[in-house]
Amino acid sequence: MEKLPKISEAEYEVMKIVWEGSPVSTNEITDRLVSDTDWSPKTIQTLIRRLVAKGVLSYEKQGRMFFYTPAVKEEEYLRRKSSSFVDRYFHGDFAALVSAYLDSEGLKKSDVEALKGILAEHEGKN
Known part of the structure; x- marks a missing residue:
């Protein structure tokens, strides 16, 4: 990845979870952040989508579940x-x-x- 996109503090919290245990499901990310923050599941899903759009997260769909892996170490x-x-x-x-x-x-x-x-x-x- 040549130029690193800007990652907000909230997006960084998502990335820490993915770096810690990838591949990580949407539910795992959401469960962790709902218990550690006051964010709603919709907010967390928005953060995940932004990270995918920025190219720092990639995902794989397995059945009805999405699993995320970091695209940058x-x-x-x-x-x-x-x-x-x-x-x-x-x-x-x-x-x-x-x-x-x-x-x-x-x-x-x-x-x-x-x-x-x-x-x-x-x-x-x-």
Whole structure:
């Protein structure tokens, strides 16, 4: 998928369910979201249709049931989303993003250790 379509926060909630357990039926998606949100089944079906129209979900009909699978991997979506976020709000400067986060949120010691591990792992790749 060359250009990633914009996915709303609500559509992202649907995608998380599909990424977690695809293939997933319409009923499974609806049941999960009805219990976790105040959305109606019709709203959820509209979100699913939008995701199919955007090309990020595909489906297969089995009897009277529709089963959905992602057309884009979660890792790819998150990578592109985070990259565009850094580009848009921090002019591509990842260090500025981290600095802004640290200034507003701070990090626990375990977060710092996890980041050090990630940085050490990726240090030799560049």
